[in-house]
Amino acid sequence: MTEDPLQPLLACRSAPSPAFREALKSRTARVLVYRRRLRRLAWAGSCAACLLLGACAVLAVQAIDWGQPAQHTKLTPPDVVPVPQPAVAAKAPTVAPERHVFDRPAPRRAERYLEAGNYFVDEAHDYASALRCYEQALAGGDASALEITPDDNWLVMALKIDQQRKEH
Amino acid sequence: VSRNLAENAAMPPSDRSSYERALRSAVLAGDERAWQTLYDDAFEGLFAYVAWRCGGMRDDAEEIVQETWLIAVRRIRAFDPEQASFLTWLRGIAANLLRQRFRRARPRAALPLDVAADDGERRREQAEVIAHTLAALPERYEAVLRAKYLDEQTVDEIAAEWGETPKAIESLLTRARQAFREICPTNFHEETS
Numbered sequence: 001m002t003e004d005p006l007q008p009l010l011a012c013r014s015a016p017s018p019a020f021r022e023a024l025k026s027r028t029a030r031v032l033v034y035r036r037r038l039r040r041l042a043w044a045g046s047c048a049a050c051l052l053l054g055a056c057a058v059l060a061v062q063a064i065d066w067g068q069p070a071q072h073t074k075l076t077p078p079d080v081v082p083v084p085q086p087a088v089a090a091k092a093p094t095v096a097p098e099r100h101v102f103d104r105p106a107p108r109r110a111e112r113y114l115e116a117g118n119y120f121v122d123e124a125h126d127y128a129s130a131l132r133c134y135e136q137a138l139a140g141g142d143a144s145a146l147e148i149t150p151d152d153n154w155l156v157m158a159l160k161i162d163q164q165r166k167e168h
Numbered sequence: 169v170s171r172n173l174a175e176n177a178a179m180p181p182s183d184r185s186s187y188e189r190a191l192r193s194a195v196l197a198g199d200e201r202a203w204q205t206l207y208d209d210a211f212e213g214l215f216a217y218v219a220w221r222c223g224g225m226r227d228d229a230e231e232i233v234q235e236t237w238l239i240a241v242r243r244i245r246a247f248d249p250e251q252a253s254f255l256t257w258l259r260g261i262a263a264n265l266l267r268q269r270f271r272r273a274r275p276r277a278a279l280p281l282d283v284a285a286d287d288g289e290r291r292r293e294q295a296e297v298i299a300h301t302l303a304a305l306p307e308r309y310e311a312v313l314r315a316k317y318l319d320e321q322t323v324d325e326i327a328a329e330w331g332e333t334p335k336a337i338e339s340l341l342t343r344a345r346q347a348f349r350e351i352c353p354t355n356f357h358e359e360t361s
Contacts, residue, residue, distance in 0.1 A: 006345055009298055010317035014219035014226050016211070016233070024234055025207050028241040029200050035242070036198035 110145060113137030114156070121153055134159050188249040195244050203241070210255045217259050220318045221266045223298030224291075232269065236262040270303035301351045309344035316341060 113136040120130035134156050138145055146160050146167070194202030214236065219229040239261050240247075247257050302310055315326045323341070327334040 006313075006317065006348060009223075009294070010220070010313060013216070014224050014229060016215040016230070020230055021211055024237055025204060025211075028207065028237050029203060031238065031241045032195065032198065032200060032203050039198075
């Protein structure tokens with residue numbers, strides 16, 4: 001078996017001194033403690049910086065003149081205006097006034113037709129019946145009946161104007 | 169928590185990894201005792217490695233070991249127990265420092281070195297030559313020489329650990345020795361061969 005020429009060179013041994021070992025252990029532990037303190041300090045610094053920034057932000061917001069505070073309009077339900085409901089016409093027989101007309105003597109019929117028409121316009125809001133009554137009143141009357149008077153309502157006036165145009 | 173190096177080395181890799189991961193987390197949280205445990209576990213192994221790489225130069229070895237530990241304590245966050253053991257990580261740091269140190273300054277001219285000489289100056293020169301030569305070797309050659317001469321493993325043990333055949337390891341050792349001789353100053357291998 002050939003002798004390994006590298007054996008005496010590469011098989012060297014060197015033991016560390018206990019003092020070196022302990023000194024290095026203390027030194028590395030100190031580094032560890034130092035770094036731990038540094039980390040805590042950095043963390044505390046970050047917290048302080050955040051608090052400071054927050055306080056500055058609050059002060060800055062308070063320093064700004066925001067003018068009049070915004071009017072907080074209180075939302076209230078709008079006043080309900082009662083809508084006048086059209087009075088429901090009493091379901092009185094709408095032809096009754098016209099029937100009464102026939103009970104009257106002929107010279108008074110025009111007047112009764114007018115009254116009946118007025119009733120249909122003012123009370124019953126039945127304009128078709130009113131129109132029919134007014135037409136009867138004007139047809140049964142003389143020429144003077146076509147003259148517009150202050151007592152005529154809009155429907156009578158319109159009919160009179162129409163009749164006058166037809167005659168002319 | 170404290171276990172010695174032998175226990176640590178004998179641990180299965182998964183246990184070793186868990187153990188060192190727990191210690192690393194504790195150290196990162198600032199636990200001094202966890203650091204001392206890691207330190208005690210790895211100190212002997214690291215010193216032996218650095219001293220071997222320094223050719224037995226005690227002063228240089230202490231300097232490199234000190235520098236390695238100071239780097240380790242500052243960069244413990246970079247240590248990944250899943251990748252390698254703490255000792256292997258430390259050896260990596262030390263290997264970089266050794267390479268920087270011994271590749272930067274070439275050894276003085278080849279001197280007639282006598283291995284058996286008691287003379288302190290000659291021993292120093294011989295150690296320097298060994299350190300420079302190991303620093304200049306490819307990593308795999310350095311690793312196989314370390315396994316053979318520092319860890320005193322047999323060829324079969326190295327083969328089993330590396331997942332190679334004994335023949336391949338024997339061949340690697342032969343090439344590593346050859347490379348060592350070639351890098352060494354001429355007078356040195358004339359004296360030693």
